[in-house]
Amino acid sequence: MADIVGSMRIFVRVVETGSFTAVAKENDVTAAQISRAVTSLEEQLHTAVLHRTTRHLSLTEAGSRFYERAKVILADLDAATDEARNASVSPAGKLRLHCAPGLAQSTVAAALVGYQMRYPDVSVELKIEQSMPNLVEEGYDVSLISATQLPDSIYVAQTLGAAWAVMVASPDYVKQHGMPLTREDLAAHRLLELESPASPSREWHIESAHDAHVVTLAKAPMHINVPDVLRAALLAGAGIGTLATYSVADDLAAGTLVRVLPQYRLKPFTVFAVYPSRRYLEAKVRTLLDHLRSTLTPALEQAIERVEALVLA
Template sequence: MDQLLALKTFVRIAEAGNFSKAADQLNLPRSTASKIIQDLEEHLGTKLIHRTTRRITVTPEGAQYYERALKLVAELEDMDAEARRSRAQPKGRLRVDVGSVLANLILIPALPAFRERYPDIELFLGVSDRPADMVGEGIDCVIRGGALPDTSLVARKLCELEMLVCAHRAYAQGRGLPTHPGELESGHALVSYFSSLTGKPFPLVFTRGGETIEVQGGAHMAVNESTALVGALIAGLGIGQCFEFSVRHQLDSGELVRVLPEWRQPRHPLYIMYPPNRHLHGKARVFVDWAVEVFAAYDVRP
């Protein structure tokens, strides 16, 4: 029995809660992963995993074994990475999850430089605004903004993004624009962004001096994907809040106009995050450092 492979397989199965997902992440047939765990349990003389038709759960003995195995696997990977670092470029599969507008307008246009710098990294880019199951999906790191959703993740701040409220010029010409945030509560069509977790729209927030106003008025339309939000504003469907960089071209051309420009929106913090119990291997480390470089150009902090 290859005990190192058995340890790695057990750790991934315990984290994924599923033989198929773990086998895919390890590039093993499911039957092989199952046989490895069976051999490991026979070697130890104890059950590590309780199997059902839908999901596996770790036994109390398995949970104790997992904690020790995780540390050992991380140490071995660290040893390998240190030995290779001075002689070889980072290589292998790297899974990153990022929001759609960040991917389409910032990350993907910059990727040719990353590919040139690290040609041996096979990048799997998950693009969506939905919350990601990092462990279950085998994700190495995620780029997300706003309040940190899970304080158990290690988070490195990339930047703070400028937010603004805008509308299409045809909307402004047809319905006029408000002179105070309170006017948005009625008489205007709002395009909102709603949470994929709660299903509730986020409010529009306006600040001026020491005054802060939140507009909770019902949205005439709501989306849960940032690129769709920009598309709805360009289509003239109403007034909405978005990243300044995502509509910069339309603002410069006059297609979109600022709404209540004398009021400001809170900056949107952006982070790159990864699990603390997963070794940040070489390919993830270089991606994190590269992402810091890329997003620095969009940082509105002094």
């Protein structure tokens, strides 16, 4: 199909200037090419829009009606085009963000507050779920998720940082049940299970500077899928569980939780920002990714440093 929008633009300018020649000069083409564009438009409309004589151009009745409608259509199209182009330049509109629990409460929320204050024309809609949604079908701009690896997909993933989980319990639990001194001692304790994409179900893959082992949670008394709920259970003395460095740093510093077998940590995982496409990235997404790299990434590093510094203290 011929470029009807281009032909409409030429037709409107011909009417406004009253001349094929004037429009030809504007577009650096010949008057014959402008005339052919109008003729092409008439062929698509199956009606004449201009009366042509050697000295004068005038609108037909159908052409007059079409001219009025075409002006409105082209103005709306130009406005929509400008809006879309501005979306790639100026951050604005609603930013729909998915985030895994634990990560959201500990570090992402603060980063988003800073982002929204910096870009007040962007409103942030945050949904917290353990598993990553279908970004395209559910209309998300970005997903922030912790995982040892991401499945193959059409999405683009950026690495924002690394973290790992450590084994922790409350001082009251340790006082009542004793502190495990070896990994074999764990079998005699209440080991709470956290369902997470960052670790296999019913297994803790622990490692030290010298060895690595798998601890099987054969009879976990509690199975929890939200880190904050697991943290609450641990604070209440329910047993031993694993929490990510970014979720547990404050509690370890305050002494409300203590490291169990501090020579061990769980297998490290990565914090990813996942989004549908790298082509024509909107300004709100591009600036969010930049902001997360400048705020979330160092926050993840600082959490690791705080947790490890407590072991060395």
